[in-house]
Amino acid sequence: MGITISNISKSYGEITALSDISFDVKPGELFGLIGPDGAGKTTLFRILTTLLIADHGQATVAGYDVLNDYKSIRNSVGYMPGRFSLYQDLTVEENLNFFATIFGTTIEENYDLVKDIYVQIEPFKNRRAGKLSGGMKQKLALSCALIHKPKVLFLDEPTTGVDPVSRKEFWEMLKRLQKKGITILVSTPYMDEAALCDRIALIQDGNILEIDTPNAIVSHFPKPLYNISAHNMYNLIESLTNYEHTYSIFPFGEFVHYTDKRHPIDKASLKTYLEFQGLTDIKIEKTQPTIEDTFMELAK
Amino acid sequence: MMKDNNVIQVENLSKLFGDFAAVNQISFQVKAGEIFGFLGANGAGKTTAMKMLIGISSPTSGKATVAGFDVYKETESIKKNIGYMSQKFALYDDLTVKENITFFGGIYGLSKKQIDQKRCELVEELGLQEVTKSLVASLPLGWKQKLAFSVSLLHEPKIVFLDEPTGGVDPITRRQFWEMIYKAAHNGTTIFVTTHYMDEAEYCDRVSIMVNGKIEALDTPKKLKEHYKTDTMNHVFLKLARG
Known part of the structure; x- marks a missing residue:
């Protein structure tokens, strides 16, 4: 019924x-x-x-x-x-x-x-x-x-x-x-x-x-997902968008949700890259995907 | 003149409808280049407050200036110095993309040359080359909203008011929209925005939460979360708005 x-x-x-x-x-x-x-x-x-x-x-x-x-x-x-x-x-x-x-x-x-x-x-x-x-x-x-x-x-x-x-x-x-x-x-x-x-x-x-x-x-989300934050969101988004190893990047509240093309991710070199772009207070932590992450991945 | 770089200055602003105080003695300041989130439940008084700030509704009492102009006496100057877009009204559906840009450019007093130049920039930036002669009604909602935001910036206003700009927009476009907001703020435009998406509240430099006509909380998202001992703005909102 x-x-x-x-x-x-x-x-x-x-x-x-x-x-x-x-x-x-x-x-x-x-x-x-x-x-x-x-x-x-x-x-x-x-x-x-x-x-x-x-x-x-x-x-x-x-x-x-x-x-x-x-x-x-x-x-x-x-x-x-x-x-x-x-x-x-x-x-x-x-x-x-x-x-x-x-x-x-x-x-x-x-x-x-x-x-x-x-x-x-x-x-x-x-x-x-x-x-x-x-x-x-x-x-x-x-x-x-x-x-x-x-x-x-x-x-x-x-x-x-x-x-x-x-x-x-x-x-x-x-x-x-x-x-x-x-x-x-x-x-x-x-x-x-x-x-x-x-x-x-x-x-x-x-x-x-x-x-x-x-x-x-x-x-079913296909990749490890990371929360990244820094002191300036606009610069962070710009920097990650231009990073050669970026697979996907989406602002998510106070963080950016990031996936990397490489497996496994090289956190140290990513951090160095961001520091080189003038960013400070950089945090990179693994996080759980949400429905919205999955939706955006599928809709890409 | 503007004090301390504040582009919006509000002191004890109220609006009464009969005995009902839709806006009840609110006070706050917004700094130049800030992204200011103006949150509240439906019926909390957000729209009424916003109407006073954009110069289309006269306050009952209190003081406020927007871009340095008085909300009682200088409403026409306010309108010339701000941009505005809402989900309900943004562009004319039965005009083409090009016609909308020309129309709004004209309304804001830009010369034909300025309009042509702005139009080229905007079409290029949004990737709308293929659809300049299409009616706005035929565009996907997300495109419309991005176009509407760009149009609200045509006359390079000091402040832009965005009333639920992303309602119903798909998650990817919603984020592209916020990247445009960041960019505008980065270039010095002050952003005053309302939203029901609490993740978007996190994108703001500071957030105020209105409950029953009053501002019950105003701070950075980080400090609000600390104060209410929670890790999401959604919980902050639920705690406050539920009373």
Whole structure:
């Protein structure tokens, strides 16, 4: 009762949005689709929610075929699009009531499922949706996507532009929904959120780069990775970019993440080189790769 | 005149909407050439504060100067001396790359000759030779954001305000964007930036964190992490913003 995707392709004129994509989401899984804007995430969501027809390939959601059983799918899934799509001129309560009614249910009947989230916006239930803050809109949109008790929940970039505190709370909510047996497919451009999924697919330019658990994906990173810091970040980046043995270099918070073409790395000569470039306070230490490192390595 | 090389000077600045203090007596300074991270949760008052600094919203009380100009009386001078880009508004989608550059150059009062020269430099530097006649709408988001940043620097402003410039941008382009920021700062432009990516907060020389209209913390990322006894800015942010 999860999701199956086989060889799905979709083009818009000359632009290929999805190129022969295949993967499955298991029932009850929290599955992350991780990739930047323009990777094809929204196109895939629209195909799976029966709002768009693929050029090639098959897909099923909750056991239903996206072409033949589209009506059944629409009854069994919840979809929170990336763009806020509720009625701005209806109040919070009117929106929720509207979505419940459309699906032939009532707020009371499924209140249990949305309670956690809805209580946070209930004090504002008479406010028009258009007047809510970003975080509150997001909570209302999730409530509306859940009010008919869907089997599968599609969330397209629910946390884009949301601050780290609200993002953390949102993911805690998703974990609780998962415990209630709902299969969740969620997309995000934030790589740190990937670690919170059971499995993830890294997607870029319409292609899946890799699918696995977050731990397994990180363990596939091909080279030893080093944290390098120095007193001047700009000079450090410039110097490493011009270094003949550099394989990859990416700023990462207070450090630069560095891999070397040589194996093993010659730390002493690297340090001498950096000192020669006028850098001081140089530190070179081995570090663990993150999902973001892996993504950048695969996307290179 | 500017005091002690501060290009932004803010003292007890407030903005009230009715009884609600969106910005509540904030004070800080930003030095010339500094990369200053302006952080806070959604609704903490960042945008309201930024609007006052760029001269499009008048404060309720307090004092502030930007590039030496007063935020009450000299807003037009402020606008001429700053650059601004946000994720929501940066370039015109239905103009081409070339038209956008010409348009913004014109707005900022550059001569045709200056615009032509700047355009050549910029197209070359960003590698946009193939797409100068393409509509901006057709460019990948990352390219758009890099172009928008370059356009915000066309008139060589003293300060550039960046409002969530990298939201949704892929991780590689996000880093290229930050390399452009470093370069601009290296060349003396002051950078005032908001972001929800906490690794980007680490790239800043100093960071302020706004909570409910007030600045609750302001220091270098290193000192903030020491003070809150943690090793990431994400934890600093969560500790502060969650109250």
